[in-house]
């Protein structure tokens with residue numbers, strides 16, 4: 146087989162394109178494959194698909210998958226057409242997406258690697274620049290977002306996650322059933338969420354059944370404004386309630402530990418994580434360690450038991466029974482006389498309707514917890530992001546559930 150035929154087959158080049166020449170540059174470890182278009186071929190406008198007169202040609206290069214460790218490059222003079230309606234544009238080529246310096250199959254390989262490894266590792270492996278890799282990822286996300294079928298979000302979870310420095314956040318909207326991230330926005334302000342709702346039609350917003358979130362005024366305000374009947378759909382889920390109560394337990398522990406230390410007692414030394422852990426995931430040894438503490442008269446034990454009681458109040462079927470149980474629990478919380486516990490109890494009381502919504506709607510943010518830990522993994526792999534756009538891109542890339550591959554590079 147002649148090398149031209151071999152490369153035509155390897156590259157999947159079919160008429161009207163053909164391999165004109167194959168150039169092997171041993172010094173540069175490079176194979177350059179020159180392609181040519183049949184001169185008689187009629188040209189089409191890439192926008193409307195109608196035939197259009199040729200305008201000129203431009204020499205273009207695309208990096209392709211290596212052949213036996215040889216960097217392989219495709220070179221072709223690509224015609225531009227002058228469409229009456231759309232003006233001068235380069236015609237589409239079957240091996241690459243517009244505006245890419247890589248063939249579609251190369252991009253597909255890079256996308257496969259990016260799913261498993263950090264961008265810098267992909268750059269090393271494929272010998273491409275960081276900007277090229279970021280460009281491939283960005284195009285993949287753009288394609289995926291354009292292809293995403295019209296959303297019909299029903300059960301949403303809204304959360305914030307930190308970006309690089311402390312007190313810098315992004316807002317993440319995810320779908321409870323699938324765990325896909327639907328929207329990533331800067332900050333955790335009202336506008337952050339407004340942008341997501343603004344992208345939905347009236348009937349899409351109507352179709353939303355529940356919105357799980359933290360008791361955060363900005364998210365509440367935006368949801369009340371955009372989602373019909375939101376008073377019955379905003380849900381303050383178990384995960385977020387647990388977080389606030391856990392913080393209250395920790396505050397009580399720190400205060401009490403300080404007082405005990407002054408008396409020369411070390412009852413609470415090294416117990417921080419013991420109190421914060423979910424008893425359901427505790428080893429028998431840990432549970433035994435905790436048992437003595439929790440049976441003690443320590444204030445921390447009292448705060449902890451409020452939290453644990455609250456954690457049992459999520460399985461009610463009716464709103465009225467759930468309400469009774471929560472009112473009792475919050476009453477008891479206030480009777481403890483512990484300020485951090487009372488503060489959280491007051492906040493929960495003000496947001497009780499949303500807690501009851503979460504219970505009767507079975508709205509959870511368990512998925513959001515998983516998403517958050519995967520976002521931390523993405524951050525770790527990237528060793529920080531230069532800017533929020535890159536961070537947002539990476540979240541969509543890994544967690545958006547998107548169809549990322551270029552059409553020509555898709556595996557059959």
Ligand SMILES: [Zn+2]
Pocket residue numbers: 190191192193194195228229230231232
């Ligand atoms: Zn046109």
